[in-house]
Amino acid sequence: MSQKVTQLLKQIQADSLVFYTKLHNLHWHIEGPMFKPIHEATEKIYDEFADVFDDAAERIIQLGDKPYVTLVDILKNAKIKEESATAFQPVQVLKIILDDFEYFMKLFKELSDVADDAKDKVSADYANGILAVLEKEIWMLKTQLK
Template sequence: MAKVAGDLKTPTDLASNATKSVADALNSVLADAFALYLKTKNFHWHVSGPHFRDYHELMDQQASEILAVTDDIAERVRKIGNTTLRSIGDIARRQTIADNDADFVTPQDMLAELRDDNLKLVQQIRAAREAAETAGDTATSSMADDWIDQAEKRAWFLFETGRGG
């Protein structure tokens, strides 16, 4: 018979204390994913210059990819019997990726900042994957591998796009 996790009574074979640590790590990833999504859209909206079209489209594509993964992360938290982020304030309290509210950012600085932020997200996902592996949560660990690959690919594209520019 399946165990029931937390107050939500979600059926799972994972221990509730293990799912709590995984959920905490995933909520940190989720907060950073939302922060990175909004920063990527911000730069998409404000990029200018000779490579406008290429940068504008690259950032839009990457923002869409980041937003898509947020639902997977939040649903995983819920599947293991925990709650997830509830507001912009909740995101702000948890995020480690810094906002950029500057009136003007050069395209090269945008690319470099997004590259570094994607690599920071990779670190957060790796920590969540480690928590999942410790908890015996192979599903989260497997999903994290895909999220890492996506973020590394975004960082690589940003690096190559900004190379020598």
């Protein structure tokens, strides 16, 4: 087991739960003419990040370590910040999501590289699968924000 791989997986686990919660806030409080498509898009993304949270935790266990199990630990270790505002305009929501997707892109690239170095093909494949999705989502968001 590579300690660095499990540390990165724990970082992903913590950040994905905070992002999941942030996405709910955006989902509930989007306002304006793009309400419906952004409301639906944020729901799709938070469903996907519920899986990221769970998959990271399960991979940590498979590697012989323990995932975070309390919100205290999650919040103490997450680098993604919560969002406390309760009203969002469409462009603002897209920029928030883009910023967090770009952060996750860096994190999953690091996991892919570290897992490759550790000859952990399963963790590398997991990271690469998420990277493919993030890369496409980032491209779409950047195009929409032009």
